[in-house]
Amino acid sequence: MAIFNLKKREIECKVVYYGPGRCGKTTNLEYVFKSYKKQVTGEMVSINTEGDRTLFFDFLPIGLGKIKGCDIRVQLYTVPGQVKYSSTRKLVLRGVDGIVFVADSLEVRREKNMISLKDLQSNLKEYGKSIFKVPLIMQYNKRDLADEGIPLMSIEQMDRDLNRQLKVPSFPGSAVKGTGVGVTLKTCLMETLKSLQREFKWAK
Amino acid sequence: MDISLQIKSLLNEAELYRAQGLFPEAKDKYHAASVMIHKIDKLKNKDNLLKAISGKIQSLEKKTEKVETGPSSPELSEKGQNLIKNLFGENDLQKAVALAKFGQFERAIVELEALLRDDVYRVDAGKNIIRCKMAIASVDDAIDQYHQWLAGDLFNGHQLESIRTYLQPIIDRKGIDKILPVPVSEKDEINTGADSGGIEFSMPEPEEEILDITSIGITFTSGTHKGKMVEFDVNFQSGGTLSLIISKNDKGLIEELKKGDDLDDIQFYSPIAMFKGTAVVANKTRIDTGPKQGDFCLDLKVTST
Ligand SMILES: Nc1nc2c(ncn2[C@@H]2O[C@H](COP(=O)(O)OP(=O)(O)O)[C@@H](O)[C@H]2O)c(=O)[nH]1
Ligand SMILES: [Mg+2]
Secondary structure, rough: OEEEEOOOOEEEEOOOEEOOOOOOHHHHHHHHHHHHOEEEEEEEEEEEEOOOEEEEEEEEEEEEEEEEEEEEEEEEEEEEOOHHHHHHHHHOOOOOOEEEEEEOHHHHHHHHHHHHHHHHHHHHHHHOOOOOOOOOOEEOOOOOHHOOOEEEEOHHHHHHHOOOOOOOOOEEEEEEEEHHHHHHHHHHHHHHHHHHHHOOOOOO | OOOHHHHHHHHHHHHHHHHOOOHHHHHHHHHHHHHHHOOOOOOOOOOHHHHHHHHHHHHHHHHHHHHHHHOOOOOOHHHHHHHHHHHOOOOHHHHHHHHOOOOOOOHHHHHHHHOOOOOHHHHHHHHHHHHHHHOOOOOOHHHHHHOOOOOOOOOOOOHHHHHHHHOOOOOOHHOOOOOOOOOOOHHHHHOOOOOOOHHOOOOOOOOOHHOOOOOEEEOOOOOOOOOOOEEEEEEEEOOOEEEEEOOOHHHHHHHHOOOOOOEEEEEEOOOOEEEEEEEEEEEEEOOOOOOOOOEEEEEEEEEEE
């Protein structure tokens, strides 16, 4: 849950990048770290296993400056994708305020996207949260691979697979190239702050 | 499509999946390519090509195995551990428990042992040491630890009893036939029955039914927060009584709660399970001194789970 210090007019909230293994969550965060120097307020920490797989999570703190008189700080996290780290995913998800679901556009990863979204839903449920109510943004990543003749799903198909019921904002992206990374995060932050405002009325 | 183009495109895909760490997908494509190559009769360097592909498949299998059999929570660097402490715990106990949750048991034990010196944290630190020992060693180690504490004088009888009632059900659940000795001073109290503490332990609802609860989510069923669920960390637990420290900034959330109120929709989170239940407000007090001055202490008695 977001931490409010209304006296100092500070808010610290938590955004988690979720999605199947190897879909590009860490790459998203790396791009944010490289490209938003002004907003980044600390080191990006990645806890990896051998072979650059995210083991526990990546962490990157950013600051948005003052919004409606409140100093907004955001902690960005990614979760590990491999099935065996399900308890870590749950720990990292605790108290989440906003979520970016990164889906892999590769045709061969179609089912993995759906399994991961289902996993997100059930983990949220265990925290008493509904996937329909939590601020959630989708990113259809790796769109750049279309140029290399690798079979990708169409945006329409991905919307049908993942977003038919949820109807959340979705963006195509290429985390390695940086396309769509900024708009995904910005939209997620906007939704997150709106939802915190509805709940806690922090902005005057 | 020309068959050689098809093969080229399969190999291209396989190579990309391999580079992205998608090993099973890469393997599938290499297989498909080699099936196709087999079918072509006159291909100049057919054997070499097939050999190269099978080499790729073998190396993928090795990599897959490495990923799958790698430890799920290896020992992290001190920096990584410190980050976990700071991100996932507010007080010293939570910080140590966070380490344990991320599988950093050795370091967690070191930190928990330091907390044994602290009156406030001693029992919870003890229980968590037991939990860590079971995770890295065995139930026997946990039992040994209990015996060591029983022989020493770090814990008083009451505190030890709390640890015993935590550990015994775990031993029982595992089907191990061992009965932990009841601390002497507790035995006396139960026998004389003079002290209210003693009577409490012989009550029909034994404390041991309650798991260690790390946090709870209260869904308010009335008042201004009706329908809203709010998560609180459990700062202390003694059997079925949970104490939450609620920061003065959040006091609005509990303003309408008073002693005796029933909370009918609570989600309990414990390291091994999550469950729903009910509780009654046993106490609500403002902390008047110390670093938490102005915060509230809310005691909840768990009534059913
Ligand atoms: N072509 C391409 N590759 C990507 C993209 N995003 C991530 N990758 C690659 O996919 C692999 C897995 O990315 P990573 O960020 O570690 O995935 P995570 O498991 O979700 O954190 C890496 O090899 C990345 O370089 C993208 O947009 N396009
Ligand atoms: Mg990662």
